[in-house]
Amino acid sequence: MKVEPTQFRGLYFDGRDVLTKNLAPGESVYGERLVARGGTEYRHWDPTRSKLAAYYRCGGSAFPFEEKSHVLYLGAASGTTASHVSDLCPSGTVYCVEFSPKPFRKLMELCGRRKNMFPILADATKPESYAQMVGKVDIVYQDIAQRDQARILLRNTNAFLRDRGTAFLIVKARSVDVGSAPSEVYKGELETLRNGGLKLMEMVALDRFEKDHAAIVVRKP
Numbered sequence: 248m249k250v251e252p253t254q255f256r257g258l259y260f261d262g263r264d265v266l267t268k269n270l271a272p273g274e275s276v277y278g279e280r281l282v283a284r285g286g287t288e289y290r291h292w293d294p295t296r297s298k299l300a301a302y303y304r305c306g307g308s309a310f311p312f313e314e315k316s317h318v319l320y321l322g323a324a325s326g327t328t329a330s331h332v333s334d335l336c337p338s339g340t341v342y343c344v345e346f347s348p349k350p351f352r353k354l355m356e357l358c359g360r361r362k363n364m365f366p367i368l369a370d371a372t373k374p375e376s377y378a379q380m381v382g383k384v385d386i387v388y389q390d391i392a393q394r395d396q397a398r399i400l401l402r403n404t405n406a407f408l409r410d411r412g413t414a415f416l417i418v419k420a421r422s423v424d425v426g427s428a429p430s431e432v433y434k435g436e437l438e439t440l441r442n443g444g445l446k447l448m449e450m451v452a453l454d455r456f457e458k459d460h461a462a463i464v465v466r467k468p
């Protein structure tokens with residue numbers, strides 16, 4: 248199939264799947280398919296394995312990843328989505344925060360093979376513990392299943408996000424409140440972000456790929 252650029256820099260589509268250019272040619276990170284076209288290798292980006300790919304496939308229209316973007320990624324696990332962010336920002340930096348030792352081991356190996364990814368074993372609720380390693384960033388992306396997701400994001404955007412930078416909060420409604428309707432949970436998280444001074448760009452439900460999840464995209468004024 249022909250691989251064509253999308254409206255977003257660094258993101259490609261082959262008529263069925265979304266793809267990124269492989270920054271580490273020959274390597275598949277999580278079993279995703281690699282395809283070569285015109286001397287370039289691309290990686291299929293699976294929306295059932297990555298909520299950022301799901302966000303795009305569900306119509307998300309805020310895609311601020313530039314060639315040189317600096318990104319703080321909270322809840323990197325073993326690096327599935329973070330590796331695609333690394334493809335999207337080849338001359339930038341992806342700081343990958345993860346607090347669970349098991350996925351962190353795989354994440355460290357992956358970062359060793361990718362020049363722009365840096366692993367940080369730390370708790371995202373304590374940004375002061377990694378402040379020495381992370382400078383100002385253009386984008387904060389958070390995907391951690393915690394009860395106070397929005398407040399954790401705010402602590403990090405206050406510490407690291409530059410003015411007019413973008414933040415993505417992937418909300419897992421059931422981690423915040425099992426008893427409430429997901430739409431109410433999303434509203435509550437958005438309210439917390441707004442009270443913290445962030446402006447809504449868009450909110451996209453990801454149910455087509457991840458039940459009871461939404462992506463909230465906000466901007467620092």
Ligand SMILES: C[S@@+](CC[C@H](N)C(=O)[O-])C[C@H]1O[C@@H](n2cnc3c(N)ncnc32)[C@H](O)[C@@H]1O
Binds near residue numbers: 390
């Ligand atoms: C849903 S998984 C992330 C999947 C990953 N974002 C991806 O798409 O490839 C959530 C991860 O967040 C991590 N996590 C949860 N709370 C955290 C915290 N307070 N600090 C750092 N990592 C955390 C978990 O250990 C887990 O690996």
